[in-house]
Every structure is written in C-alpha cells, then in structure tokens.
Amino acid sequence: MSASVFPDHTLESAPAAARPTMEAVTRKQGYLPTAVARLALSPELLNGFLKMSALFETTTLDPLSRETVIMTMADRNGCHICVAMHTARLTALGADAGVIAALRDGSLLPDERLEAVRQFTLAAIETSGAVDDETLQSFLAHGYTSRNALEVVLGIGAYTMSTLANRMTAAPIDPQLAQFA
Known part of the structure; x- marks a missing residue:
C-alpha cells in the first residue's frame, strides 16, 4: 500500500485522539514504531488494539502461553511485523530457541504444553469457536483451564485486529x- 493511503503519522500530524497513545508507546519502546504511526490514522483501532492487548497480558495464561497464541496468529495471518516483535519478546522471556523457531514457521512445538495451546488456538479459529470436546479436553489435560480457553479467544480477537491492520x-x-525479522 502507498504511504499516502496509510501515512507514517508523527505526534504532530496524527489525529488528536491517537496522540496520547503514540506518546505512551514512544516512552515505553524508546521510539515510535512505524506500525503505530500508520495505525494512528484510526485512533479507535490503535487504542482498541492496545487496550485489548493490555487486557490479554493480564489473563491467567502464563507469558509463554500468551506469546504462543500471539505467534500462532502472527504466523497464520502472515504478519511479519508481529513475528519480529514477538520473536523479540520470546527471546526476552528466555524461550527455548526450538520453540521460537517452530512458532515462526508454524511447525510442531517441542514443548507439549505450548503445542496444546497452539493447537487449541488454531482449532478455535478454524471452528469459529465451536471446538469439539476432544480438542477442549486435550487443552485442559495440559494444565489449562476453562478460563484459559476464553482467554485464548481474547488473544485471537486482539491479534486478529493487529495482524490484519499491520498487513x-x-x-x-x-x-x-x-535482528528478529
């Protein structure tokens, strides 16, 4: 897409409703990510995604499970920015290199528990949430809860917005x- 269709907004050029969020992201990251600069065209999308993402971070899913949901979405939807950003996050969390590589290419994870959340995420997407009992029981058998199942849906929603908008x-x-691309 042309930069004129989705311009790289600055704090000065962005819609007023996006500016506080852009300032907060810049403070947190140390720079203004281009994705944020472009999403600022719609303050509602930018603010909605960041609020949903922040809510997802407060769920009872552990950090590696949350990142597994996110990377599953990023790989499935072909969002190169999300893959790079969340590869960096997984690296910072000390995730196993084999787990990161498998998440990046959508292959079987060497960690059985994380593979269960990856498979559950894919099943929830493919069935529009109507996962069968066997899929749900497999997810639960790996130490996840019914609450976690609903939290996966929150992650799918947040990262559907992000991956589609970034693309x-x-x-x-x-x-x-x-370095994480």
Whole structure:
C-alpha cells in the first residue's frame, strides 16, 4: 500500500485522539514504531488494539502461553511485523530457541504444553469457536483451564485486529526489530 493511503503519522500530524497513545508507546519502546504511526490514522483501532492487548497480558495464561497464541496468529495471518516483535519478546522471556523457531514457521512445538495451546488456538479459529470436546479436553489435560480457553479467544480477537491492520498498512519492520525479522 502507498504511504499516502496509510501515512507514517508523527505526534504532530496524527489525529488528536491517537496522540496520547503514540506518546505512551514512544516512552515505553524508546521510539515510535512505524506500525503505530500508520495505525494512528484510526485512533479507535490503535487504542482498541492496545487496550485489548493490555487486557490479554493480564489473563491467567502464563507469558509463554500468551506469546504462543500471539505467534500462532502472527504466523497464520502472515504478519511479519508481529513475528519480529514477538520473536523479540520470546527471546526476552528466555524461550527455548526450538520453540521460537517452530512458532515462526508454524511447525510442531517441542514443548507439549505450548503445542496444546497452539493447537487449541488454531482449532478455535478454524471452528469459529465451536471446538469439539476432544480438542477442549486435550487443552485442559495440559494444565489449562476453562478460563484459559476464553482467554485464548481474547488473544485471537486482539491479534486478529493487529495482524490484519499491520498487513493492510504494509508497515515495514523498524530497524530496532530487524535482528528478529
């Protein structure tokens, strides 16, 4: 997409409703990610995604399980920015290199528990939430809860917005994330 269709907004050029969020992201990241600069065109989308993402971070799913949901969405939807960003996050969390590689290419995870959340995420997407009893029981058998199943849906919702919007705006990977691309 042309940058004129989805411009790289600055704090000065962005819609007023996006500016506080852009300032907060810049403070937290140390720079303004291009994806945020482009999503700022719709303050509602930008703010909605970041609020949903923040809510997802407060769920009872452990950090590696949350990142598994996110990377499953990023790989499935082909969001190169999300893959790079969440590869960096997984690296910071000390995730196993084999887990990261498998999440990046959508292959079987070497960690059985994380593979269960990956499979559950894919099943929830493919069935529009109507997962069968066997799929749900397999997820629960790996130490997850019914609450976690609903939290996966929250992650799917948040990262559907993010991955689709990032692909639509064609934001490039920022230099700060290049090593994780």
